[in-house]
Amino acid sequence: MEHGPLINFIRDLYGTPKGEIPLHAPVFKGNEKEYLQKCIDTGYVSSIGEFVGQLEAMVRTCTGAAHASAVVNGTSALHAALLAVGVGKGDMVITQGLSFVATANAVVYCGAEPIFLDVENQSFGLDPQAVADFLENSTYFHNHRCCHIQTGKRIAACVPMHTFGHPCKIEQIVEICSEYSIPVVEDAAEALGSRSNGKPCGLFGAAGIFSFNGNKIVTSGGGGMVVTNDLKIGAKVRYLTTTAKKPHPYLYEHTEVGYNYRMSNINASLGCAQLERLDDFLSQKREIATRYQKFFENSTIRHMSEPAGTHSNYWLNAVIMSNRQERDKLLAETNQAGIFTRPVWTPLNRLPMYKDAVTDSLEQTDYLADRIVNLPSSVRS
């Protein structure tokens, strides 16, 4: 078996000589049970309760964000953030062709349509050059709004994503978009704890979001967070995600169609216990990535390491195979051996609901889609 040494390496890494090794499983060895019990004891298990505010405060502290709103998942966080920066019906939003489907779906929930541009080969995130080219060649200005030449629609936001936790070239993207007055919403679902030039991912644009899904670096079971340094955007997110209800001790006054997106106290209690362990998880992730890096050092297989100037959370380790056949061989051999490796997402423009979307060449997207394999990356304790 060609990948026998890799299989043995992963089994050794996880101290699991036999049986399955998941791609990413959570570890609950901190205060999870205690906080869940506490939450149940208070009787406040839904969206009112102390853990929700506590989780928001913890995220503000660890990211330095002025505002954090806890919501039911990362998808709803993206939806609310996009609405709060002004994305609406008939708009267009630039994002990357290589991402999880939620990135594009959140755009559609706003009544807008996604534009899929290429990723670059270092971070696998949105390519700033692709954004610059598209804005220069395919848009015009009308009433101070950047509009798409072909459709006349307004480009209302740009959503770069930090793939597998590796920071994309976010500073360049924000700079280019600001020249066109386009707000940036960072899909940092996978990048809690990652930094670019010392600054936390999620805080470069107008708003950013994290996911606390069960497969993320920190989980609340299901959950998400919108972060922003713009308190007006933060207030709008809070309002929209709490059914657009005017704050009042007992009156029900809603001024627009809002969303019941507030995180539950049960989820937040789990999230608080997990977030207490973030630094420990981050150092374990780095150690796992370093071991993978060493394993692939003299191999033709490229292990993806953090781009220069960034500090990745190494949420998910990835390798790039030389071609699709090699990728398929690695996937087949490892999965047959009970090691859960996975290909990257199908590029979004190939999904039936996005097949007519505006795109650029998506050259790197197609190249990487054929070659990326994600490797088991759970923390061990």
Ligand SMILES: Cc1ncc(COP(=O)(O)O)c(C=O)c1O
């Ligand atoms: C890039 C990206 N965006 C958005 C999401 C959506 O997050 P959630 O699953 O919490 O809705 C995820 C993960 O699941 C993701 O990986």
